[in-house]
Amino acid sequence: MKSSPEPGRRAVLLDANVLSRLARVHQTDVLPEVFPGGCYLAPAIYHEVEAGLEAGVAYLEAVIALVGRGRLRILSIEEEDRDYIASLPRKLGLGEAEGITLCRRLDMVFVTHDREAANFCDRAGVRCLHFRMLVDALQKRGLLTPEQARQALE
Amino acid sequence: MNATAFRQEIHQMLDELPAEVLPELVDFIEFLRFRTGRETPGRRVQEAIRSYIAGEISLGRAAELAGVNYFLFEELLRKQGISVMEPEVTDKAEQAAQREIADEVLA
Numbered sequence: 001m002k003s004s005p006e007p008g009r010r011a012v013l014l015d016a017n018v019l020s021r022l023a024r025v026h027q028t029d030v031l032p033e034v035f036p037g038g039c040y041l042a043p044a045i046y047h048e049v050e051a052g053l054e055a056g057v058a059y060l061e062a063v064i065a066l067v068g069r070g071r072l073r074i075l076s077i078e079e080e081d082r083d084y085i086a087s088l089p090r091k092l093g094l095g096e097a098e099g100i101t102l103c104r105r106l107d108m109v110f111v112t113h114d115r116e117a118a119n120f121c122d123r124a125g126v127r128c129l130h131f132r133m134l135v136d137a138l139q140k141r142g143l144l145t146p147e148q149a150r151q152a153l154e
Numbered sequence: 155m156n157a158t159a160f161r162q163e164i165h166q167m168l169d170e171l172p173a174e175v176l177p178e179l180v181d182f183i184e185f186l187r188f189r190t191g192r193e194t195p196g197r198r199v200q201e202a203i204r205s206y207i208a209g210e211i212s213l214g215r216a217a218e219l220a221g222v223n224y225f226l227f228e229e230l231l232r233k234q235g236i237s238v239m240e241p242e243v244t245d246k247a248e249q250a251a252q253r254e255i256a257d258e259v260l261a
Binding site for chain 2: 009010011012016017020033034035036037048049051052055057060090091092093094095096109112113114115116117118119127128129130131132133134137153154
């Protein structure tokens with residue numbers, strides 16, 4: 001697993017649902033293009049991607065390839081993060097908890113299509129970009145067709 | 155090996171398993187039956203879906219409770235025609251905040 005230098009304020013951390021929805025329409029490669037501050041993953045989310053691929057979710061290969069090319073980087077959990085993760089409500093999964101924790105410490109933006117995760121970001125003062133906003137932006141830039149946008153959101 | 159001999163061998167293997175691993179094995183078999191389309195999702199999965207739809211937990215937590223990989227759980231919801239609980243933007247201030255974040259991070 002790769003660690004990486006400190007991401008900046010324009011960097012984003014992607015929730016698992018963002019990966020799967022763009023991978024299903026074969027458009028994960030647009031992510032590094034539209035996020036110049038860099039795209040990052042929480043370790044638990046990456047583990048889930050690997051496990052999903054092993055379990056037969058073939059579209060996740062594109063995500064693994066993006067990591068292999070260094071266009072999507074995996075962050076490390078520090079000791080201070082563990083305490084915060086342990087304090088988070090049990091309504092969040094480990095991937096979401098790690099992602100929000102890393103965004104809070106590193107002042108990154110969490111991109112998600114999950115209501116509970118987005119609501120918690122609001123309460124915790126973590127900047128969160130809704131996946132629907134990202135899809136709209138990709139469509140405006142001609143990086144997603146209307147049909148791909150519809151499929152990604154359904 | 156014929157079917158009867160195969161079954162006997164499986165029974166023998168099961169007899170040798172420690173009792174504490176049996177609940178986990180039952181969950182796994184339940185999951186395999188669901189994955190191969192032989193059965194509707196088990197109780198654990200149904201409870202996770204119910205909590206997710208009720209807005210009590212996130213998708214990641216629901217997958218954990220179901221004991222299913224996140225992406226397989228997403229597929230299951232899709233196959234069952236269950237709509238994703240996406241973030242809500244309820245007022246203009248939230249819309250403006252979303253646009254501001256998008257402008258900041260997007261190229």
